[in-house]
Amino acid sequence: MLSAVLPALMLSLPLLGAALALLMRGEGHRVFSYLCSAASAVSAALWSVLVLLNGTSTFVLDIPSAMGDYAIRLDPLGALVLLITSLTFACVAMYSLFSREGITSRGASLFNLFMLSVLLAMVADHVLLFLVAWEAMSLTSFLGAWGSREDQDTAAGWKYLAITHFGAALIIAALAFLSISSGQVRLSEMHGLSSSLGAASSAAVIVMVFLGFGSKLGLLPFHIWMPDLYSRSPSTVTALLSTAASNVAVLVLVRFVFDMVGVGYQHVLSLAIMGLAAITALWAAWQALVQRDGSRVLAFSSMENMGLILLTLGAAMLFQSYGAAEPAAFAIMAAMFHLINHTVFKALLLMGVGTVRRAAGEWDLEKLGGLARTMPGLSAVFLFGTLSVAALPPFSGFVSEWAMFKSLMHAEPIVDPLVRIALPLAIAVMALCTAIATAAYLRLYGFTFLGRPRSNGACHPRPLERVELFPLVPLAALCLLLGVASFPLLEELTSAVSPLVGAAGVQVIDGLSINFLHQGGLNPLGLSALLAVAILAVFLVLRTLGRRQLVRSDTWDCGTPLDRRTQYTPTGFSQPLLRVFQQVYRPRTEVREELRPSQYIRAVRFEQELPELFVLHIYRPLTSGVIAVAMRVKRMQSGSIQAYLAYLMITLIILLVVLR
Amino acid sequence: MADLLSIDTINFLAAAILLVSLLVMASTRMGQLVRSFAFQSMMLAAISVVLAHYTGSEHIYIVAALTLVVKGVIIPRFLMYSIDRLKVRREIEPLVGIPASLLISGGLVIVAYYVTEPLISSAEAVTRNCLAISLAVVFIGMFMMISRRKAMTQMVGLLMMENGLFLGIISTTYGMPLIVEIGIFFDVFMAVLIMGIFAYRINQTFETLDTTFMRRLRG
Amino acid sequence: MVELLLLVPLVTALLCGLSRSERAIYIFSVAGSLVAALVAFPYCYQAFFEGPVDTGLWYLDPLSGLFMVVIVTITALVSLYSVQYLEHDRKEGEANLKDLRYYHVLLHLFAFSMLMVVVVDSLGLMWIAVEGTTLVSAFLVGFYKKSEAMEASWKYLIICSVGITLALLGIILLYASSVSALGENADTLDWSVLRSVAAQLDPALVKVSFIFILVGLGTKAGLAPMHTWLPDAHSQAPTPISALLSAVLLNCAMYGVLRVHILASEAVPGFSSSLLLFFGLLSLAIATAFILTSRDLKRFLAFSSVEHMGIIALGFGIGGPLAVFGAVFHVLAHSLTKTLMFFGAGNVIQKYRTREMKEIKGLGKTMPATAALLVLGGAAIAGSPPFAIFIGELFVISGALAQGDYLVAGLFIALIVMIFAGMTYRVFGMVSGRPQEGLPDGEIGKLRLLPMLVLATVILLLGLFLPEVMSDALGAVVELFGVSA
C-alpha cells in the first residue's frame, strides 16, 4: 500500500508544485511550490528506503504510449542513488526557499519539473519514458539555467543544449537499437544483449551510450558547455545539474553497460574508455586550477570527478571483460560510492559559492577573500565540503577515492601485459588528478575565505540570515558521516552492484574495515577516531602548559604597509603549476613595460590569456566548416526563378535517364 | 487502311507540334510566340479530331472543340491583349543564346526519345511517337521557361508544356474521363488568367516584366 | 454526404464574401471552420474504423482520414488566429475591409480545395484539386501586394504549375500502365480501382510515372531540390496563411505522392521507397544548411518545413511498420507543431515589425506568454521529447535500425542534431536578450494565444500519450502501406 502511494506522491507532487507556481499569484504559492518539491523528495527517499528493505518494486502504469504501457521500477542500486539525490533535492529546495534564489514563478516551476524529470529518469523502466525524462531533464535544466539574467548571451546555455542533445541522440539511437533487437520496451527486460548482438554491435552501442551520457558528464571533448553554464546560472540549478543529472547519467550508464548490454570481451574498448576518462579527469583538474570563477572551478571539478568515476567504471569493464567479476563489482561499487559522495559535497559547494556570490556581489576570486571572518558559519560548512572534495580524511571523498584507488590495484589475476601497463598508468593519472585538483580546491577555499578582502563587496558582504545556512548543514554533516561511518551504505551498494556483473557473495566489509581481495583494508571509522583522538590529545597535552595568551596584530609587512593588492592573487598562486604544465595550457603571455621619459619603469603590465584549446582547435573549425558548407549550399537559393526551374528539370531528367 | 492513315496523320501532326516548339525557341518576338502557340494548339485539336475519328469515342470531339476554343482562340487572344497592354514586344537577350537554345532543345528531344524508349515497346502504335514527342514538347516548354526572362514568355512556356502534356493524354489514353478533361481545361484557363493578373501587378510594381529582376528573395 | 463536408467551406466562403461588416466576417469564418471540423470528424472516424467509404466519386480511407483531420483542425485554428491577426493589420492600415473579405473567401476556398484533394477517388480530380490549391493560395501569398509578395507569388505560381504539369504527365502514364490490366476502355483513373490491380500494372510505365509524380507533386510538397518556391511563399504570405501552407498544403501534395507510392510499391517493389528515401535525406540535408544560416524568421520556419517533409518522405521510404508509423505520426505532429510556431512568429513579427531574427530580442520580457509557447514549440519542432515530433523521429530512427539501414539512421541523426542546434540557437536567441528601445511590453491580442495554447497542449500530450483510439487509427493508416504495425 505505502509502497504504491510513495511513488505516486513522488511523481505527482512536483507536477502540483509546477502548476502552483505557474497558475497562482504571489509569493506564498512559490513557497508552497518549493514545499511540494521537498515533500516529493521526502517521499522519494522513503520509497527508496522501502525498496532497500523489501527489494525491487515495479509498477506498470496504465498509461498508453506510442510503445505500450509505461512502467517504473526501482531496484536497490537505483534506490541508493535516488535516496541521496532526493536528499539533495530537499536541501536545494529549502535553500531556494530560504535564500530566495530562483524564487520566481518560472524558477519554481522549472525546479519542480526538473525534479520530476530526474526522478522519472531514475525510475523509468520504459524506453520511451526514459528518453522523455532524460531529454526533459536537459530542457528544464537549460531553461532554468538560461535567461536568469536579461543581458545574458545565449551561447553558454545553447552550447549545453546542443551538446547534450547530441548525446541524447546517441542514447536514443542506442536504446532504439537495443529495443528493436531485443523486442522489448521495458529496460528491465533487457539483459546481457551483447551475446545476441555480436561484438561489433555491442561495442558500437557501448561507445554510443558512453559518449551519450558522457556529454552530460563533461566527457572530453563534450565538456565545453560546463564552465560557461555553471558560471552563468543560479547556483540552485547548477547544484542539481552537477549532482542529480550526473547521478542519472552514471546510474543509467552502469545499467546499460553492465546489465542491459553486458561487457562481453571488449578489452580494447574498455581500455579506450579508460583512456578517454583519464584524459578527461586530468584535463579538468588542470583547468580547475586556473579558473577565476568559483563556479567554473566547481564545473571542472564535476568533470574531474566524473572522469574518475568513468575511469573506474572503465576498469570495471576491463575486469569484467577478462572474466574477473569480483574486482569488477568492487570497482563499480567504488565508483557508485564516489558518485554518492560527489552528490553531497558538490551540492554543498555549489550552493556555498552561490551564497558567497550573493553576499559579496562578486564572482571573481581575484576580488574575494577574507570572508571567513565575516561569514564564519558559511566558511565552516564550506570547509567540510572542500575537505571532502579534496579527498582528505576523515571526509567522504577520501573513502571513496581510496576505494577507487584500490579497485585499480586488482591487476593481479589478469596476465595480459596491456592491462598490467594500463592499470598502473591509470593509478598515476588518478593520483596526478587528485593532487592537482586538491590544489584547485585549496585555491578556491583560500582565496574566497582567507586572507584580506580584495574588494569592497568582499569587505562588507551582506550579512547572512541564519536560515540560509540551514540547508547546507545536513549536507556538511553527510560529508563527514559518509566518511566516518559508511559501512551500511557500502554493504548495500555491494549487494546492489554484484548481480550486475554476476558476482555472487562479494564481501567488502571485513570486521570494521573495507577490505577486498587485495590485502590491506581501510577502517574509516578507526582512522577518523584516531585522527580525532590525536588532535584532542595534542590539545589536552598543550592545555597542561596553561592557557595561551593571544595578541592580535597586523600581518608582518617588512615595513611597508600592506594593502589589498600586496597579497598573492589567485592567478599568481597557480602560476608555478601553470608554468610546469605550460605545454598543456599554452598560455599567451604578454609583459609590457611602460617607460617614463627618464627611462625609469613606471608600470609593468602583465597579460595572460589561457585559450580554450578544445574550442579553438575542435569546435571553432568544426562550426565554421559547417557554416561554410551551409553558405555554399545556400547559394542555390539564388532568387532566380529560372535557376529554380532548372533544378526541377535537371532533377527530372537525371532521374528519368538513370532510373527509366 | 483508314487506321493507318489516321496514325500517319497523327504522327505528322505530332511532328509538326514538335517543330513548332523548336521554332519558338528560335524566336524572340512576343507576338510570334503567341501565334505559334495558337498554331500548336490548333494542331493539337486536329490530332484530337483524328483520334476521335480513329477510336470513335465521341467525347474526344468535345475535347478537340475545347482545345480549339480555349487554347487556340481565347488564351492567345488574352495573351495578345496582355502583350499590347503591358507593351512587351520582344524577348531581349535571352539567358541562353538562340543557337545554344536550339542545340539544347535538340538534346532534350533525344533525351525524350531515350526515356520513352522502354515504354514505347510495350505501348500501342499510336502512342509510340506521340509519347516521345509529348515529352519532348514538355521539356522544351520547360527549357523555354528557364532560358527566357520575361514573365509572358514563361506563361507561354507553361502553356506549351500543357500542350505537350495534352498530346500525351490523348495519344496514350485516348482521352481521360470527360469530367477530368473539363476540369483540366478549367484549371489551365484559370491559371492563365491568374498569371495574367499577376503579370499585370508585377508590371505595376516592378515596372518591368523581366523576371530576372525579381531576385529580392534569396537565401 | 461527403458533399456536405465540401459544401461547408464553400458556403462559409460565400457568407464571408457577402458580409458587410468586419465582425460578421470573423464570426462566419470561425463558425464555418468549426462546423467543417465537426462535420468532418464523423467521416474521419468512419474512414479509420469502418473500412473505406467508396461512393464512386468520393473515396475515404484511413489515409484520407488522417489528412482530413489535419486539414480541418488546422483550418479551424488558423481562422481563429486570423481574427486578431487581421485586426492588427487593419489597425496598422495594411488591409482594408475589402482585403479582409477577399482574405476570408480565399481562405475557405483554399480549405475547400484541400479537402477536395483528399476525398476524391479519381487521381485526375485530385490533380485538379491540387492545381486549385495553387491557384487559390497564390492570391493569399500575394495578399500584401508588396513587391516581395508579388515576386513570391509569381514564383510560387510558376514553379508549382510546372511541377503539377509534370505530375499530370505521371498520372497519365499511370493510367496507361493500367491499360494492360483493365483493358482499353476502362476509362478510369480511380485510385481504388488501380489499387485492386496494382500488382498487374506495367512496371516500366509505373517507374517513369512515379518519377514524374514525385518530382511534380514533390515540388508542391517541398522536397528538395524542388522546394525553392517554398521559403519565398511562406515568408511573404500573411502568417496564418504560412501556417496553412506549411502544415496542410505540403501535406496535401505529400498525400498525392503517397497514394501513388502505395500503387507503385506493389507494382515495382522497392523502387518508389528508395526514391522517397533519397529525396527525404536530400531535403533534410539541404534544409539543414538553410536552417543553420537563415536570418529571416519565416524563411527559417519554411526550411524547417522542408526538413519535416523530408523526414516524412524518409519514413515512408524506409518502410517497415516502425518507420511508416513514424512517418504517419509525423504528418500529424509536424502540422500541429509548425502551426504553433507560425502563430508565435506571427505575434512576434507584428509586434517587432521585422522578420530579421537578429533584430528580435528579449521576447521573454516583452511577450512572456508568446515566448513561453515559442520556446516549447521550438524545442518541439527541433525534435526534443516530450513533444510529438520526437515520437515521429524516434520511430523513423527505430524503423531505419530495424531495417538495417544503419547509414541512413546515422545520417538522419547527424542531420537532426545539427538542425536542433540551429533551431534552438535561433529561437532561444530571440527569447533572450534585451528588447529594442521603446518597445512596449505586452502581448498583442489575447485571443491569438488560445489556438497556440491548444496546440502546445496537444503536442505535449501526443508526445507523452497515445490513446488507443489514436493508435488504432494510425495503425489503420500504416496498414495501407502493406505493413502492419
Next chain:
Amino acid sequence: MQLIDLLLNLIEVLFILLFSPLLTGVIRKVKAWMQCRQGPSVLQPYRDIWKLLRKSTVASNEASWLFLMIPYVCLGAMVCLAVMVPVFTAGPSGGVGDMVAVIYVLGLFRFMMVLGGLEGGSSFGGMGSSRELMISAIVEPTLLLSIFSVAAISGTTDLSAISDHFAGLGLNGLSPTLFLASAAIFISLMAENSRVPFDNPATHLELTMVHEGMLLEYSGRELAMMELASYVRLTMFMVILCNVFFPWGIALGTGAGEIAIGVGSITLKLLLLSVSVALVESVMAKMRLFRLPNLLTISFTLSLLAVMSYYIL
C-alpha cells in the same frame, strides 16, 4: 587489537615525537660539520620548541578562526601518522595502516598548512603555499605509484603487512623495483620536507623559501606545534623509507627482545638516513624554483618504472 598493541602504538608515538627533533638536530649538526662549522647542539630543536611553547601568540588581524586550529590539526595528523606507520613493530594495524591512507593523511597535513599560509594576507604566505602545491602536485602521484609497486610485490597495501613481508624475505626481497621505488621515495622525501635542492630550511629569503613562507605568520605555541609537526613529518618519511624498503630488524611479534632489537635498529637506521640526508644537502646546491619540476619528474618516472619493472620483468 590487543591492549599490548595499543600500548606499543602509544610508545611508538612518544618515541617519534621525542626522537624527531633530535634527527633534525643531527642533520643540522652534520651539515655544519660539512661546512667546517661547529653548529648548534643537536639538542637545539628541543630548546627551540620548549621556548616557543611558553611564548604568547601573535595572530594577524586578517586571520580567521581557522588560523589557530590549523596547528592542532597538523600536529594531530602527524601523531595519527605515527600510529598508522609501523615504527619498530609490525603488528596488526586494525585497518588504519593502509599506505594510501597514509598518503592522504600527509595530504591533510599539507592542505592545512597551505591554508595557514594564506591566512595572513601577506605575499610571503601565498608564495610559500603556491610553491608547496607545485611540488606536492608531482610528489603525491610519485608516492602513490611507489607504494603501488611495493603493494604489488607484497600483495597488500597495509604498511605493517608490507614490512612483515619484506622482513620475512630478508635479502631475497631486494629487486630492481624496490630500488627504483626507494629512490623515488627518497627524492620525494627531500622535496616534501623542504630539504636542499628543493628548499632551504635555514633561510627566510623570499626568493627561495617554500616551507618557511607558510609558517611566517605563526608564532609562539602555534609555531612550536607547526615546527614539531614538520620534524615529525621528516621522521615519518624516513620511517616509511626504512620500514618499507629495508625493514630488517623490525619486531614481528611483541616479545621484549624483539622489540628491543626493533627500537635499536630503527634508531640506527634513522640516524644513518639523517646523516645521508645531511650529506646530500651539503653536496647539492639549491635549485631554481622552475628547475624543480625536472627533478620531480625524474622521481615520478622512477616510480613509474618501478611499477612497470615489477609487471614486465
